[in-house]
Amino acid sequence: MEIPVTALLLDRETKASERPGDHKDELRLWLRLLTCSTLIESEIRTRLREEFKTTLPRFDLMAQLEKSTTGMTVGEVSQRLMVSNGNVTAVVAGLLADGLVDKRPAAQDRRVQVLTLTAQGRRAFKAMAERHEDWIAELFAGLEPAETAQLFHLLGRTKASLHQAINRRQSGQPTPTGDQT
Amino acid sequence: MEIPVTALLLDRETKASERPGDHKDELRLWLRLLTCSTLIESEIRTRLREEFKTTLPRFDLMAQLEKSTTGMTVGEVSQRLMVSNGNVTAVVAGLLADGLVDKRPAAQDRRVQVLTLTAQGRRAFKAMAERHEDWIAELFAGLEPAETAQLFHLLGRTKASLHQAINRRQSGQPTPTGDQT
DNA sequence: CGCAGTTATTTTAGGTCTGAAATAATTTTT
């Protein structure tokens, strides 16, 4: 039998924050995560507008298309970006109007719309992506390499936890997710 | 003179990812952070809609007001939530219509609108906040306490890095930020 | 074949969000 050392430690160290059913720590963690996410997002949004007169949703959509040589369907993009189909339709409409994206029904299945970047779209994206990468690096520049690695790891663990909780709720069977985001 | 040991190590260890000006690691970190944030946000959004027929912006706004006994101005709320003034005006309009929030000009400065929760608003918020806290705990349940603590710490470091980068860009002088989020 | 069910996308209605212009009230300067 082991002596429950950790239990004793916990009793002493968590007095203020472990009242029955208290989860303030997770709440604070979530708020901090949200703060970071919002700060980055709005900074990138501002710079995209100022330097390229475009928006983050447009940039994100183009980034997806750029990664796929053969094109992507509306549904695939919507899943990747975690936004609704209708939203993809709307953002694509803007990009079509600007000649950055091409949309055409698939040959085998005419329900499906295949989206690709136009030559102009690829050029425009390349310019933006380069700057974008610099901006992100700049924003994280205050962290040591070891810290970014550790953070990346912990966010991977977090993602797994989230998928687990979300799947457990929707179906009875948790689906193991092995994607690379 | 010191021997640049780290330079040698770097040369060997970072061959694939440290090409001149390559910052793919930070990019991946940002994408993962965004994924986590989006997953949590949309899950909370769904549950607020299903269980309370309300929305996340409304909940967030009420959460701010609940923390302040004396009320908050439109500007304060807008800063806290990191959204525009106009947006606060719009969300408050909805809450006013539902009788959850009270708005009145300040006595000393009639430009300022002071927002407070009504009694009904406080009741409604209390019920939601309790469930909300459980949801968040559930979402992070897959992490060990040591991991959440570590993650919280690293996100604090990240926040500092972000503020540093953002301030450096806007003014010449970085403003030290000591807030508690 | 023919229709029932499924799947992919678009449309619709409504809320959210922004930046910039407009409005209104206060403070500072002269």
Next chain:
DNA sequence: AAAAATTATTTCAGACCTAAAATAACTGCG
């Protein structure tokens, strides 16, 4: 005190986003 500058909020135009309903196209089964 009057004019000028500043500050707080609202309004506006436009983009984003969602859920749910509608549309359109495919699949499979009798």
